[in-house]
Amino acid sequence: MNIFIDADACPVKDETVKVAARYQLPVKIVSNGGMRPSRDPMIETIVVASGADAADDWIAERCGAGDVVITADIPLASRILEAGGTPLGPTGKVFTEETIGMALAMRDLKQHLRETTNSQTYNRGFEAKDRSNFLQALDRLVVQQLNRQRQS
Numbered sequence: 001m002n003i004f005i006d007a008d009a010c011p012v013k014d015e016t017v018k019v020a021a022r023y024q025l026p027v028k029i030v031s032n033g034g035m036r037p038s039r040d041p042m043i044e045t046i047v048v049a050s051g052a053d054a055a056d057d058w059i060a061e062r063c064g065a066g067d068v069v070i071t072a073d074i075p076l077a078s079r080i081l082e083a084g085g086t087p088l089g090p091t092g093k094v095f096t097e098e099t100i101g102m103a104l105a106m107r108d109l110k111q112h113l114r115e116t117t118n119s120q121t122y123n124r125g126f127e128a129k130d131r132s133n134f135l136q137a138l139d140r141l142v143v144q145q146l147n148r149q150r151q152s
Contacts, residue, residue, distance in 0.1 A: 001145050004059045004085075006071035007031035011126050012090045012134050016070050017043060019138045023146065028062075030055045066145050068138070074100075074107045086141060090126065092133030094141065 003020050005013055007029045020027045020042065029035060030046045032055055037045040048054040056076040063069055065084030071077055077087035077095040087095040095103060114120060 001025055001142070001149065002063075002067045003027045003142075004063060004067060004069045005029045006055055006059060006069065006073055006076060007035055008055060010070060010072070010090060012070060012131065015131060015135050016138060019135065019142060022139075023142050025142065028059075030059050066149060068141055068145065070138075074103045078104060086145070088134075088137060088141060090134055091130040092135075092137035094137060 003016060003025055005016055005027065007013060008031045013029065017027055017038075017040070021040070024042065027043045028046055029038075029043065030048060032050050033047050035045050035047065046058065048058045053076075056071075056073060056079070059069055059071075060076065060079040060083060063080050063083045063085040067080075067083075067085040069076070069080045069085050069087045070090065071080070071087055072089050074095075077089075078100050080087040081095065081097060081100055089095065
């Protein structure tokens with residue numbers, strides 16, 4: 001199992017590394033730049049070419065069954081599900097086959113509203129409870145994935 005982080009603007013990189021270290025899991029931190037490499041051999045920092053969705057493409061091409069991807073990007077989450085991985089948002093929301101359709105629809109609706117009204121739509125700010133929810137959700141996901149691997 002690998003943990004991938006869609007690192008551009010990800011508020012839970014440190015929390016992800018903390019959980020991964022507890023279970024000795026490799027982490028791949030993927031961004032368009034500006035990331036300081038870690039000295040930890042379990043953490044790989046990948047800097048992709050600039051451009052729209054370059055980090056998303058890199059992650060989606062390498063993610064497989066049993067991998068966990070930390071992302072707030074809904075289209076990337078959909079691609080991860082198609083690849084057999086598990087996408088987890090920074091607020092602790094696990095995207096599933098049952099929930100991804102609504103998430104994509106809401107994303108599209110907000111984009112349509114911005115375009116047709118020339119106004120901005122806002123997401124609520126990231127709060128301490130989101131960080132706590134994320135830690136619990138990631139720990140739970142990792143344990144579930146490890147148990148599945150042991151049973152296989």
